[in-house]
Amino acid sequence: MEKTIVQFILENIFLFLPIGMTGVVATIILLFLPKQQTTQKFKDVEPEYVTVLKMRCNIYTLVYLFIWIAIIIIGLASSFFVPTLVGAVIAAIPLVVSILLEQRTSKSKGS
Amino acid sequence: MSFIEIHQNFGENTQLLAPFIAVIAIAWMFLVFYSYKKYGTKMTLVYFLPIIIATLIIESAGVAGGRYYYSGYIFYLSVVGGAVPLIIILAWSVNLFLFMNLGKYCISKVYQKQNSLQIVFISFAAGVFGVCLDALEDPIAHYNNWWIWEESLTGIKFFNVPILNFIGWFVLIFFMSIATLLIERSKFSENRKILLSISSLAITGAVIFVVQGLIVKFFEFVGLS
Numbered sequence: 001m002e003k004t005i006v007q008f009i010l011e012n013i014f015l016f017l018p019i020g021m022t023g024v025v026a027t028i029i030l031l032f033l034p035k036q037q038t039t040q041k042f043k044d045v046e047p048e049y050v051t052v053l054k055m056r057c058n059i060y061t062l063v064y065l066f067i068w069i070a071i072i073i074i075g076l077a078s079s080f081f082v083p084t085l086v087g088a089v090i091a092a093i094p095l096v097v098s099i100l101l102e103q104r105t106s107k108s109k110g111s
Numbered sequence: 112m113s114f115i116e117i118h119q120n121f122g123e124n125t126q127l128l129a130p131f132i133a134v135i136a137i138a139w140m141f142l143v144f145y146s147y148k149k150y151g152t153k154m155t156l157v158y159f160l161p162i163i164i165a166t167l168i169i170e171s172a173g174v175a176g177g178r179y180y181y182s183g184y185i186f187y188l189s190v191v192g193g194a195v196p197l198i199i200i201l202a203w204s205v206n207l208f209l210f211m212n213l214g215k216y217c218i219s220k221v222y223q224k225q226n227s228l229q230i231v232f233i234s235f236a237a238g239v240f241g242v243c244l245d246a247l248e249d250p251i252a253h254y255n256n257w258w259i260w261e262e263s264l265t266g267i268k269f270f271n272v273p274i275l276n277f278i279g280w281f282v283l284i285f286f287m288s289i290a291t292l293l294i295e296r297s298k299f300s301e302n303r304k305i306l307l308s309i310s311s312l313a314i315t316g317a318v319i320f321v322v323q324g325l326i327v328k329f330f331e332f333v334g335l336s
Contacts, residue, residue, distance in 0.1 A: 004275075005169055006324040008176035012191065023313020030307050035299070037239040045149060047216060059145065060212045063138055067209075067244065070134040074127050075251040083254070087247030094213055094240040101220040 056106065062096045070096065116187040116194050125183040126255040130332055132184075135202045142208050145204035153301035157294060158211075159204045161308045165316060166203035169283070179260045195223040199258075205243075210237040211288045225296070238281040245280045257306035273325065275336055282323050290315040 009016050047058040068091055072089075075084030122128045146155040167190055174180050174193025181187070184196035222229055250270035252258050260273060267274040285314035294308050330336035 003176035004178065004323075005172045005176060005279075006320060006327055008172045008191075009320060015191065020313045020317060023310050023316075027307060027314060030299075030303055030310060033303075047212065050190070058216055060209055060216060061143060063209055064213060064240075064244070067134060067138055068247070069252060070130070071244075071247055074130050074134075074255075077130075077232050078126055078137035078251065078255055080251060080254045083250040084247070086270075087250055091244045091247035093243045094210075094217075098213060098217055101217055105220050 056102060057097060057099060058102070061095065061102075064094060064098075070091070114188060114189060118185055118187065121183060121185050123183045124256050128183050128255070128257055131252075131255075131257055132198050135205065138205045138209075139201045142205055146208065151301070153305055154295070156305050157308045158208050158291065160305070161291070161312050161315075162204045162207040163200050163201050164309065165283075165287065165312055167195065167200050168316075170199060170203075174237060177261065179258050179290070181258050182256065201279060206241055207284060207287050207291070208235075210240045210244075210284055211291060213237070213240050214288065215285050215292075218248075230289060230292045230296070233292060234285045237288040238285035241284040242277050245277055266330065273336070275330060280328055282319055282326070286315050286319050 004009070047060055049056055049058050050062055051057075052062065052065075068088070071091075072084060075081075075087070078084075094110050143155060143159060146158055150158070167188055171189055171191045171193040174195060175191055176193070181194070181196050181199065184198065186197040188197055188200065189192035189195065211233065214233040218229060218232045218236055222232055246269065249272040253260055253271050260271065260276075290311055291308070294304050294311065297304065297307070299307065313334070327336060
């Protein structure tokens, strides 16, 4: 009978527990070890932008668009039409959100 | 059973596996190269290495538990008894880096304060975006036998994919994003960030384990799984 990953880990707890404990101890040591090097302040880096079909979008949206289109093509080429089209609509949500947010920001900067 | 397995039956029992592998390989190479150019080698390790280790263990446990399996690939890795294709592990690192940065991009447009709440919002957005793409990818993968869910699995399914799979995607991406963002924004040196990102997997893994376990129990309790 198949097991969930949680059930599998519970059944093999003597394998996972020592690894987990080692990780927890190492994390605590790393968190509280005195800092020997200069600390670095986090700087959020803006992604690069590209213009596709007169729409300005960032590099991550473009990669997502590439994967989205490629998977849809594969789905349609497999003659698996309805699930592909339903999935395509759901998977378009991140694209729509990021493009709309970009356009909103561009407009507010322009005005 | 060895850690690395090389099979010679590429594409056996599958459809259009080569294009899928090509898409993942292109996306992975592009994002790793972009991360290396933009953030440097050490931060690229922080972004990609922990999720590779985490998903290697999780996917291997999933296969060893008999819920699903992969056939037709060439390179497999096995750590806890289940063989997982290398490309699947790389795909997970694409997922985390891509969705975390998409989440960061979207949330920073509506909530600029760089605090803990922003990290939660970004991680939530990353998890939701991950589930959105998986709603497209997983049914096609199942149909084309890129990975095969056991037919005996019960509960709610979305085009033959168990609903718990999507919850698992959300939980994994959400907590891995939180851990990655906390480490990224910490004041430690980059060397220590690499070590922390790997060692803290034990804590992130335990949290994912408990949350996923509770969700599975809840689904069993209400008869949805």
